[in-house]
Amino acid sequence: MIEFRGVSKLFPDGTLAVDDFSLVIPSRKTTVFVGSSGSGKTTLLRMINRMVDTTSGTIEIDGQPTTALEAVALRRSIGYVMQNSGLLPHLRVVDNVATVPVLNGVPKKEAREAALVLLDTVGLDRSLAERYPSQLSGGQQQRVGVARGLAANPNILLMDEPFGAVDPIVRSELQVELIRLQRDLDKTIVFVTHDIDEAFLLGDQVVILEKGGVIAQVGSPTEILTAPANEFVATFIGAERGKRALSIQKTATGDILVDSEGRAAGVLVQQSEGVVR
Amino acid sequence: MNFLIQAFAFIFDPKHYGTANGIEVRLGQHLLISFEVLVIAALIAIPVGYLIGHTGRGRAFAIGFSGGVRALPTLGFMILIALGVGIGLGAPIVALVVLAIPSILAGAYSGFEAVDRRTVDSARAMGMNELQIVAKVEVPLGLPLLIGGLRAASLQVIATATLADYVGGGGLGRFIFAGVQTQDYPQMLAGSILVIFLAIASEILFSIIQRLVVPAGVTAGRPKDVRVKSSRSRAALG
Ligand SMILES: Nc1ncnc2c1ncn2[C@@H]1O[C@H](COP(=O)(O)OP(=O)(O)OP(=O)(O)O)[C@@H](O)[C@H]1O
Ligand SMILES: [Mg+2]
Numbered sequence: 001m002i003e004f005r006g007v008s009k010l011f012p013d014g015t016l017a018v019d020d021f022s023l024v025i026p027s028r029k030t031t032v033f034v035g036s037s038g039s040g041k042t043t044l045l046r047m048i049n050r051m052v053d054t055t056s057g058t059i060e061i062d063g064q065p066t067t068a069l070e071a072v073a074l075r076r077s078i079g080y081v082m083q084n085s086g087l088l089p090h091l092r093v094v095d096n097v098a099t100v101p102v103l104n105g106v107p108k109k110e111a112r113e114a115a116l117v118l119l120d121t122v123g124l125d126r127s128l129a130e131r132y133p134s135q136l137s138g139g140q141q142q143r144v145g146v147a148r149g150l151a152a153n154p155n156i157l158l159m160d161e162p163f164g165a166v167d168p169i170v171r172s173e174l175q176v177e178l179i180r181l182q183r184d185l186d187k188t189i190v191f192v193t194h195d196i197d198e199a200f201l202l203g204d205q206v207v208i209l210e211k212g213g214v215i216a217q218v219g220s221p222t223e224i225l226t227a228p229a230n231e232f233v234a235t236f237i238g239a240e241r242g243k244r245a246l247s248i249q250k251t252a253t254g255d256i257l258v259d260s261e262g263r264a265a266g267v268l269v270q271q272s273e274g275v276v277r
Numbered sequence: 278m279n280f281l282i283q284a285f286a287f288i289f290d291p292k293h294y295g296t297a298n299g300i301e302v303r304l305g306q307h308l309l310i311s312f313e314v315l316v317i318a319a320l321i322a323i324p325v326g327y328l329i330g331h332t333g334r335g336r337a338f339a340i341g342f343s344g345g346v347r348a349l350p351t352l353g354f355m356i357l358i359a360l361g362v363g364i365g366l367g368a369p370i371v372a373l374v375v376l377a378i379p380s381i382l383a384g385a386y387s388g389f390e391a392v393d394r395r396t397v398d399s400a401r402a403m404g405m406n407e408l409q410i411v412a413k414v415e416v417p418l419g420l421p422l423l424i425g426g427l428r429a430a431s432l433q434v435i436a437t438a439t440l441a442d443y444v445g446g447g448g449l450g451r452f453i454f455a456g457v458q459t460q461d462y463p464q465m466l467a468g469s470i471l472v473i474f475l476a477i478a479s480e481i482l483f484s485i486i487q488r489l490v491v492p493a494g495v496t497a498g499r500p501k502d503v504r505v506k507s508s509r510s511r512a513a514l515g
Contacts, residue, residue: 051402076404086399090417090492100403132494148403 007057017043018213030189034199035209041192079149079157085141087133094129100152118147139170283463307448318377326385343379359444369441377430384426388419428483
């Protein structure tokens with residue numbers, strides 16, 4: 001569990017990026033921070049692994065303030081995946097993945113073996129292991145980034161718009177892959193995106209942010225969709241328009257769902273099992 | 278043209294070898310001075326340059342210092358030092374070290390600055406400490422520009438080490454100064470040709486090293502000549 005308690009961040013230039021932010025991030029679930037550019041998502045994420053220091057307030061991981069550990073030790077215990085993968089260009093894929101375990105003292109050979117297994121885990125062919133990052137596609141680089149984030153077997157994985165720079169098809173592939181991974185691995189994932197569809201797809205808990213890290217609403221996708229807390233949220237999730245505002249229309253051949261433009265969007269079927277989050 | 282032929286005749290004349298003032302002796306002295314100067318300058322400039330590059334602090338100081346040093350007339354400076362420390366190798370070495378520092382300093386910090394900030398950021402986020410970031414990320418990725426700086430410094434030092442003999446430091450300058458005194462143009466020219474020869478050798482050596490130290494992943498998947506061009510034009514800036 002990660003808990004923000006009255007956390008603020010004032011940058012030296014006077015920008016108040018996060019103002020008195022409090023939130024509980026449950027363990028082994030995916031929490032998504034979503035909000036428009038500059039709302040403080042990255043700042044919030046980077047305060048968890050102390051890449052950004054808080055100005056006031058505390059962040060606790062399983063009841064321990066993050067300041068109890070050395071920043072370097074804390075960061076090694078937390079996986080971090082960023083938008084441009086951030087791979088080291090002069091290291092081969094397998095060595096990139098093995099970096100943190102090697103820093104932690106795992107023998108190189110062993111770490112490389114484990115890295116190959118991780119490549120399988122994230123759905124990358126082992127034949128890519130000896131390549132350099134510049135020889136991979138953007139989507140492949142992101143997978144390596146995820147593998148690297150998982151290499152030290154952290155409980156927490158921080159992901160900052162990890163799929164922001166790949167094309168929509170690859171993005172949805174990666175999203176599906178992440179859902180599968182999370183089912184197997186059960187990490188506490190904190191995911192940042194400005195794509196509300198991605199947030200609803202991946203998040204067990206979705207946090208909608210306004211400027212200054214102000215929480216507009218926290219809840220499951222269902223809660224937010226069915227009961228937007230205010231006008232801002234409703235507009236942000238597009239509840240009143242487009243493909244989210246579906247209505248039933250009776251036709252000669254049966255009932256269909258149409259979107260706000262009147263285009264057919266789907267049909268209503270009886271759900272046999274499974275619960276919507 | 279005549280002088281040129283005579284100069285080469287001077288260089289290949291066996292009489293000019295095997296004595297205390299032999300060409301091979303002066304050539305050796307010249308190389309030794311240049312090498313010592315490069316090593317000393319590198320030992321000073323690389324750590325300072327890395328510190329500036331890593332912390333991003335002190336850059337203005339480095340630029341100001343380099344500008345000042347570059348405006349310094351090396352000969353006058355050398356004579357000034359010689360007045361203090363006396364005739365011999367000391368003064369030229371100090372003056373040449375000061376001359377060599379700016380290029381190496383610039384190569385060192387610009388090498389670090391050329392590393393993508395996001396790469397450094399992600400290394401830090403993974404849990405590398407500052408020393409590990411320097412050693413495992415910034416040094417290997419900054420190496421091409423550092424070598425570029427050393428290359429420029431080496432060229433400057435080899436050319437300017439000619440002045441060393443003015444205060445009794447020896448080296449190939451001996452032939453030039455002796456030639457001036459006796460109006461022996463072929464000998465002067467021979468000295469110059471030998472200096473040029475060393476300069477070219479230095480260029481070739483460093484261009485090979487430069488090619489070798491570019492981290493493999495940086496060029497992988499890109500056409501080769503692009504890299505060579507860019508590192509050269511950057512080095513020229515230093
Ligand atoms: N190092 C910094 N110094 C000064 N201001 C900063 C710094 N980093 C971020 N900010 C400011 O803090 C605010 C929040 O930035 P942050 O990067 O957290 O936003 P974000 O929600 O991640 O945006 P995006 O979706 O564009 O990534 C912005 O106004 C930004 O300009
Ligand atoms: Mg961001």
